[in-house]
Amino acid sequence: MNPEWFSAKELIGFTGLPSSPQGIHSMARRQKWVRRRRFGVQGRGVEYHIDSLPIKTNSNLVLNEPSVEYFYSNNQDPLLIWIESYKQLDERERQKMITFIVRNGMIEVINRLGASNEFIY
Known part of the structure; x- marks a missing residue:
């Protein structure tokens, strides 16, 4: 089953994305990624929808799925x-x-x- 939502920490290390959570959040704001609040997390935790991510990242996430x-x-x-x-x-x-x-x-x-x-x- 493909997950649809990813936290900034989960996206670190993928081609074309920044190497820190702050960089991911910044890129997400600039590119207007679809986001939602993370469930079960206190504070301002957000996660991003797979369809908002760059195409290269999207396909790499699919390839890395078990x-x-x-x-x-x-x-x-x-x-x-x-x-x-x-x-x-x-x-x-x-x-x-x-x-x-x-x-x-x-x-x-x-x-x-x-x-x-x-x-x-």
């Missing part, structure tokens, strides 16, 4: 993982996910049918 194999090693049912992940999405994100899965699923079916030269009527 693989799905982690879930399998804990003997969790993949269907339950998908259901729980789906529940955490808002309605717009759910619609995007369904569209993506249906479109890419159909494209893959068409590709496989074309590769095997078999057609089902």
Whole structure:
């Protein structure tokens, strides 16, 4: 599951970003990143939405995410993982996910049918 919100400390060390929390906050203000208050933190802790971050940083965050194999090693049912992940999405994100899965699923079916030269009527 992809996290969407990151604190300044979590963003330190990524390509194209400053090397201190103060630098990250400053860059975020200049570039008007989407932010929210961090839950469970006293003071003025904020975190930034992944879609606000520079493209290079965004793709590096995705590449650094642990693989799905982690879930399998804990003997969790993949269907339950998908259901729980789906529940955490808002309605717009759910619609995007369904569209993506249906479109890419159909494209893959068409590709496989074309590769095997078999057609089902």
